[in-house]
Amino acid sequence: MNHACRATYSVGETLVDCSKCGHLLDIAYDWxxxxxxxxxxxxxxxxxxxxxxxxxxxxxxxxELLPFAKDEQIVTIGEGQTxxxxxxxxxxYAGFQTGKLxxxxxxxxxxxxxxxxxxxxxxxxxxxxxxxxxxCASTGNTSASLAIYSSTTRLFETIVFxxxxxxxxxKLSQALDYGAKTLQIQGxxxxxxxxxxxxCAARGIYLCNSVNPFRLEGQKSIMxxxxxxxxxxxxxxxxxxxxxxxxSSAFGKAFTELKELGLINRIPRLAVINASGSNTLYQLxxxxxxxxxxxxxxxxxxxxxxxxxxSDNRRASTLATAIEINRPVNLLKCLRALEVCxxxxxxxSDELVLEAKAQIGAGGFGCEPAxxxxxxxxxxxxxxxxxxxxDRVVCILTGHQLKDPTATVAYHSVDPALLSAAATEDDAYxxxxxxxxxxxTPAANRPIVVENKFESIMQLLDRLSL
Numbered sequence: 001m002n003h004a005c006r007a008t009y010s011v012g013e014t015l016v017d018c019s020k021c022g023h024l025l026d027i028a029y030d031w032x033x034x035x036x037x038x039x040x041x042x043x044x045x046x047x048x049x050x051x052x053x054x055x056x057x058x059x060x061x062x063x064e065l066l067p068f069a070k071d072e073q074i075v076t077i078g079e080g081q082t083x084x085x086x087x088x089x090x091x092x093y094a095g096f097q098t099g100k101l102x103x104x105x106x107x108x109x110x111x112x113x114x115x116x117x118x119x120x121x122x123x124x125x126x127x128x129x130x131x132x133x134x135x136c137a138s139t140g141n142t143s144a145s146l147a148i149y150s151s152t153t154r155l156f157e158t159i160v161f162x163x164x165x166x167x168x169x170x171k172l173s174q175a176l177d178y179g180a181k182t183l184q185i186q187g188x189x190x191x192x193x194x195x196x197x198x199x200c201a202a203r204g205i206y207l208c209n210s211v212n213p214f215r216l217e218g219q220k221s222i223m224x225x226x227x228x229x230x231x232x233x234x235x236x237x238x239x240x241x242x243x244x245x246x247x248s249s250a251f252g253k254a255f256t257e258l259k260e261l262g263l264i265n266r267i268p269r270l271a272v273i274n275a276s277g278s279n280t281l282y283q284l285x286x287x288x289x290x291x292x293x294x295x296x297x298x299x300x301x302x303x304x305x306x307x308x309x310x311s312d313n314r315r316a317s318t319l320a321t322a323i324e325i326n327r328p329v330n331l332l333k334c335l336r337a338l339e340v341c342x343x344x345x346x347x348x349s350d351e352l353v354l355e356a357k358a359q360i361g362a363g364g365f366g367c368e369p370a371x372x373x374x375x376x377x378x379x380x381x382x383x384x385x386x387x388x389x390x391d392r393v394v395c396i397l398t399g400h401q402l403k404d405p406t407a408t409v410a411y412h413s414v415d416p417a418l419l420s421a422a423a424t425e426d427d428a429y430x431x432x433x434x435x436x437x438x439x440x441t442p443a444a445n446r447p448i449v450v451e452n453k454f455e456s457i458m459q460l461l462d463r464l465s466l
Contacts, residue, residue, distance in 0.1 A: 005018060005020050005021040005023075007019070007020045007021070008028075009025065011027075011068055011125075011128075012128070012129060013129075014125075014129055014131070014206060014207075016197075016207055016211040016212050016213065017211065023332060024211055024213065024329070024330065024332070024333065025213045026213055026253070026333075027066075027068060027213045027214065027216075027217050029067060029068075029257075031260070031261060034064065034067045035064060036064055036065075036261055036263075037064060037263075039232075039263065040224075040227060040228075040232045040258075040263050040264075041232055043061060043062060043224075043228070046061045053076050053078070054071060054074060054076065056076075056078060056081075057076045057078060057079055057080055057120070058079060058080015058081055058082060058117075058221060058225055059076070059079055059080045059117055059120050059121065059218050059221040060074055060076055060120070061080075062221055062224045065220065065221075065224065065254075065257065065258075066121065066217040066218065066220060066221070068125070068214065068217065069124050069125070069128060073124060073127060073128050074120075074124050075120060075123040075124045075126075075127050075149065075153055075155065076120055077110050077116075077120070077148065077149060077152045077153070078110060079109050079110055079116035079117060079119075079120050080109065080116070080117060080120075080221060080225065081108055081109075082104065082105055082106050082107075082108045082109065082222075082225060083104075083105050083108065083229070084102055084103070084104050084105075084225065084226055084228075084229030084230070084394065085102065085103055085105070085229075085365075086099050086100075086101065086102050086103070087101070087103055087360070087363035087364065087365065088363075089359065089362060089363040090103065090359055090360055090363040090365075090375060093356075093359045093375075093379065094356075094375055094378050094379040094382055095379060095382035095383065095389055096378075096382065096389050096391075096393065097389050097390050100389065100390060100391060100392050100393060101375075101378065101393050101395065102229075102230075102235070102392070102393065102394045102395070103360070103363075103365055103375075103394075103395055103397050104222065104225070104226055104229075104394055104395070104396050104397060105365055105367070105397045106222065106396065106397060106398050106399065107365075107366070107367055107368075107371070107397060107398075107399050107400030107401065107403075108400075109145075110148055110152075111141070111144045111145040111147075111148045111174060112141075112144065112174075112399060112400035112402065112403055113141040113144065113145065113322075113368075113398055113399035113400065113403065114141075114219065114222060114247065114396070114398045114399065115141045115142050115144070115145035116145050116148075116149075117218045117219045117221050117222055118145075118210065118214075118215035118216060118217075118218040118219040118246065118250075119142075119145040119146055119149050119208065119215070119218065120149070120218050121214045121215060121217045121218030121219075122134075122146075122206075122208045122212050122214045122215045122218070123146075123149045123153065123155070123156075123208075124214070125212075125214040126155070126156060126206045126208070127153075127155050127156075129206070131155075131156050131205075131206035132156055132157065133156055133157045133158075133159065133203075133205045133206065134146060134150065134156045134157070134158055134159075134205065134206040134207075134208050135158070135159040135160065135161065135196050135199065135200055135205045135206070135207060135208065136160055136161070136196060136207070136208040136209050137160075137161040137162070137189060137192035137193040137195070137196040137197075137209055138160055138161070138162055138167075138171075138175075138189070138192070139162075139163070139167060139171075139189050139243075139321050139322050139323075139324060139325070140162070140167050140168050140170075140171025140172060140174075140175075140321065140322065140403065141171060141322055141398075141399055141403065142160075142208070142209065142210075143160035143162060143171065143172075143174070143175040143180060143182070144171050144174035144175055144178070146158050146160060146180065146208050147160065147174060147175045147178035147179065147180035148174070148178050150178070150179070150180065151178040151179050151180075156206065157181070158178075158179070158180040158181065159180065159181045159182075159183065159196075159205070160175050160180045160181070160182050160183070161183050161185055161192040161193075161195060161196045161199075162175075162182060162183070162184050162185065162192060163184075163185055163187055163188040163189050163191060163192045164184055164185065164186050164187065164188075167321065168321060168368075168403055168404040168405075168406065169406070170402050170403045170404055170405055171403055171404070188315060188316065188324070188326070189316075189324065189325055190316075190325065190326050190327045193209060193327075193329065196209070197209075197211070209244075209329070210244050210245075210246030210249075210329060210330055211329050211330075215246060216246055216249055216250040216253065216330075216333070217250075218250075219246060219247055219250035219251075220250045220251070220253060220254035220257075222247070222250070222251070222396065223238070223250075223251050223254040223255065224254065226238070226394050227264070230392075234264050234265070234266055234267070234268050235268050235392045235393065235394045236268060236269065236387075236388075236391040236392045236393060237268055237269050237270070237271060237378075237387055237391055237392070237393040237394065238251055238268050238269070238270050238271070238341070238393075238394050238396070239270075239271040239273060239374045239375075239377050239378045239381075239393060239394065239395045239396065240270070240271070240272055240273070240374055240395075240396045240398075241272075241273055241274075241275075241320070241322070241323050241370045241371065241373040241374050241377075241396070241398055242272040242273055242274045242281050242282075242323060242328070242334070242345070242373075243278070243322055243323030243324070243325045243328065243370065244325050244328050244329055244330055245272070245281065245328040245329075245330035245331060245333065245334035246330050247396065247398070248270060248272045248330075248334045248337050248338070248343075249330040249333035249334050249336070249337050251270060251337060251341075252270065252333070252334070252336060252337020252338070252340045252341055253333075253337070255267045255268065255340065255341065256340050267340060267341055267342075268341060268394075269341055269342050269343060269344075270337060270338060270341035270342075270343035270344075271343060271344050271345070271346065271377055271378070271381055271386075271387075272334065272338070272343065272344075272345045272346075273345075273346050273347070273348060273373040273374055273376065273377030274323070274345065274346070274347045274348075274373075275318035275319075275320045275323055275324070275347065275348065275349075275350065275353060275370075275373060276318070276347040276348060276349045276350070277316060277317040277318035277324070277350065277436075278316035278317070278318045278320075278323055278324050278325060278326065279347040280305075280309075280316075280325075280326055280327065280328055280331075281328060281331065281334065281345050282345045282346065282347040283305070284302065284305060284331070285335070285338065285345040286344075286345050286346075288301065288305065290302060290335065291335065291338075291339065292332070292335040292336045292338065292339040293339075294339075295336075297332065297335060302331070306327065309326065314326065317436075318350055318353075318436070319350045319353070319354065319369050319407050319432070319433075319436045319438075320350065320353050320368075320369040320370040320372075320373055321369070321370070321404065322368060322369075322370035322371075322398065322399060322403075323370045323373065344381070344386060346377050346380055346381060348373055348376040348377055348380060349437060350369075350436040350437055350438055351436075351437060351438045351439065351440065352376040352379075352380070353369050353370075353372050353373050353376050354369060354372070354407065354411045354433075354438060354441070355376070355441075355442060355443050356372040356373075356375040356376035356379065357369055357371070357372035357407075357408070357411070358411060358412070358441075358443035358444065358445070359375070359443055360372055360375055360397070361401065361408070362443070362445070365397060366400065366401025366402070366408075367397040367398075367399060367400065367401055368398070368399040368400065368401060368403040368404045368407075369404055369407050370398055370399065371396070371397040371398045371399055372397075374395035374396050374397065374398075375395050378393055378395050406432075409429070410429035410430075410432055410433055411433070411438075411441050411443075411444055412441075412444045412445050412446060412447075413429060413444075413446060413447060414427065414429045414430045414433060414441065414444075415427070415430065416440070416441060416444075418430035418434075419433060419434055419438060419439050419440065419441070420439070421434075448460065
C-alpha cells in the first residue's frame with residue numbers, strides 16, 4: 001500500500017513503488033483479521049519451543065506482527081539470535097549513568113549484519129511469488145546477506161551489484177564465497193542501485209534492496225527483540241546509524257503499529273546518525289528543516305536539493321562504508337519515523353566514529369565502523385544536553401567487526417606522527433586515515449615491538465606490570 005495516495009496492491013505482486021505516485025510502498029495490515037497477542041509477553045512462550053525453526057528465529061517468533069506469509073512459506077536460516085547488553089565502559093565513555101546505555105548487537109546474525117532480519121522477509125516473499133533470480137545493489141552487507149540466503153536455501157539465483165573502490169574485502173569475500181554473481185559497477189552505491197532497479201524492472205528479477213517493503217517488515221523485529229531484552233519496557237531513546245534509512249524507517253513503523261495495537265503505551269525517541277561525509281539526511285532535516293508534516297512534505301525542496309547535489313557532483317565519502325550513501329531511498333519513510341518518534345538527526349566525523357568503535361571493541365563488542373556511529377552520536381547528544389545521563393538509550397550495532405578489519409587495524413596500528421598534515425612518509429594506513437580527516441587516535445591499542453629474546457619480553461612485561 002502507498003500511504004501518499006492510498007493506492008492498494010496485492011501481496012502477490014512484486015512492486016516496490018507505486019505506479020500512480022511513484023513513491024515507495026508500505027506493507028499495511030488489516031489487524032482486525034489477524035490474531036494479535038494480548039501482550040508482548042505472550043511471545044515468551046516460544047522460548048520453550050526452539051526446535052521449531054520459526055520459533056527459533058529472532059524474526060519469525062514475532063510472526064503475528066509481520067503476518068504477510070503463511071508458516072509453510074517462511075524462509076529462515078536462524079537469523080536474529082542477537083543480544084541486548086549493557087557495557088559499563090562504553091556507557092561511561094558516552095557520558096551515561098551505569099547501566100543506562102545498551103548495545104543491540106546485530107553482528108551475531110548469520111551473515112554478520114542486521115541485514116538478515118530484512119532478507120529473511122524478502123526471501124520469504126520471493127519464495128511466495130516464485131522468484132527464480134534475486135538481485136541487490138550493495139556497499140557489502142546486503143550482498144552478503146542475500147548471497148547467504150540464496151546459497152543456503154537454493155530457492156533462487158543471486159546477482160549483486162557493487163560500486164567500485166570502497167567495499168570492504170570482508171564483505172566482498174562473503175558474496176563471492178556464497179556463490180553470488182557479482183557485478184562491479186564503475187560508480188558508487190547510488191549508481192549501482194539505480195542500475196539494479198532498472199535491470200530488475202526490465203528482466204523481471206526480484207529486487208532485495210530496502211526499497212522492497214518486505215525487507216523493512218523483517219527489520220522491525222530488531223525493535224521487538226530490544227523490547228524483549230528490556231522485559232517489554234520501552235527505552236527512552238533508540239540511536240541508529242543512517243545510510244539508506246531502512247532501519248530507522250522500519251523502527252518507526254514497528255513502534256507505530258505496536259502503539260496502535262495497544263502493545264506499548266509510549267513510543268521512544270529516535271536519533272539517526274549520519275557520517276559527516278555522507279550526511280544527506282542531516283542536511284535536509286536539521287539544516288533545511290524538511291519534515292514529514294503528516295505526509296505533506298516539501299517535495300520540491302527535496303528535489304531541488306538532489307538537483308544541486310548532482311550539479312555539484314557531490315559524492316559520499318566516509319570510512320563507515322556501510323552508510324556511504326548520498327541518495328537514501330527510504331528518506332520519506334525515515335522522515336515519517338522521525339515525526340512519529342519525535343526524532344533528531346546528527347552527523348559525526350570519521351575520527352569520532354573510529355574512536356567510538358575502539359571504545360566499543362574495548363568493551364567486548366567488535367563492530368564495523370558504521371555501527372559505531374550510533375555510540376558516537378549518543379555521546380554527541382549527551383554533550384549537547386539532548387539526552388540525559390539517566391535516560392535509557394539503546395544503540396544499534398549493525399555489523400560485525402570482521403566486516404571491515406582494515407579500518408580497525410589502521411586505527412590501532414598507525415604511527416600518530418604520520419597523521420599530521422605535514423607527514424610525508426608513505427604509509428597506506430596513515431594515508432587512508434588522513435584522507436578521512438582522522439588526525440588523532442586516542443583510543444588506539446598499538447602493537448608493541450619487542451626483540452625476539454626471552455629476556456627482552458620479560459622486561460617488557462615487567463614494565464607493563466603484567
